[in-house]
Amino acid sequence: MKIALIAHDKKKDDMVRFVTAYENILKEHSLFATGTTGARIMEATALKVTRFQSGPLGGDQQIGAMIAKNEMDVVLFFRDPLTAQPHEPDVSALIRLSDVYSVPLATNMGTAEVIIKGLERGDLSWREIMETRNGD
Numbered sequence: 001m002k003i004a005l006i007a008h009d010k011k012k013d014d015m016v017r018f019v020t021a022y023e024n025i026l027k028e029h030s031l032f033a034t035g036t037t038g039a040r041i042m043e044a045t046a047l048k049v050t051r052f053q054s055g056p057l058g059g060d061q062q063i064g065a066m067i068a069k070n071e072m073d074v075v076l077f078f079r080d081p082l083t084a085q086p087h088e089p090d091v092s093a094l095i096r097l098s099d100v101y102s103v104p105l106a107t108n109m110g111t112a113e114v115i116i117k118g119l120e121r122g123d124l125s126w127r128e129i130m131e132t133r134n135g136d
């Protein structure tokens with residue numbers, strides 16, 4: 001599965017704790033991240049992450065483009081609901097596209113835990129089945 005990992009600045013410590021706790025599950029998947037989030041994850045773990053631009057410089061849009069091509073299976077986006085973001089339109093666009101393509105999206109750690117446990121159990125394998133069918 002292709003998984004996007006994104007965290008606003010005040011949520012980056014939470015993201016590092018999260019990926020550290022679930023490193024064994026995440027290492028089985030292809031990971032993508034916005035620039036600074038990806039750098040923090042790679043500093044803290046042995047996970048390999050494909051990094052895009054930093055969020056304010058277009059990283060959310062790059063991940064959005066993958067969603068629009070149905071090339072992203074899960075988005076874990078630890079948003080900071082208490083701080084205004086200069087690139088709020090990009091954040092909203094990413095969330096909107098996840099809904100357009102029915103991509104499982106967590107915007108906080110509680111939901112991310114549910115998704116990651118579902119991922120481990122195979123609850124999201126329908127996405128791979130759909131990809132195989134669409135590729136026919």
Ligand SMILES: O=C(CO)COP(=O)(O)O
Nearest residue numbers: 034035036037054055056
């Ligand atoms: O701003 C972000 C998402 O909207 C995250 O970007 P960085 O990971 O580069 O900090």
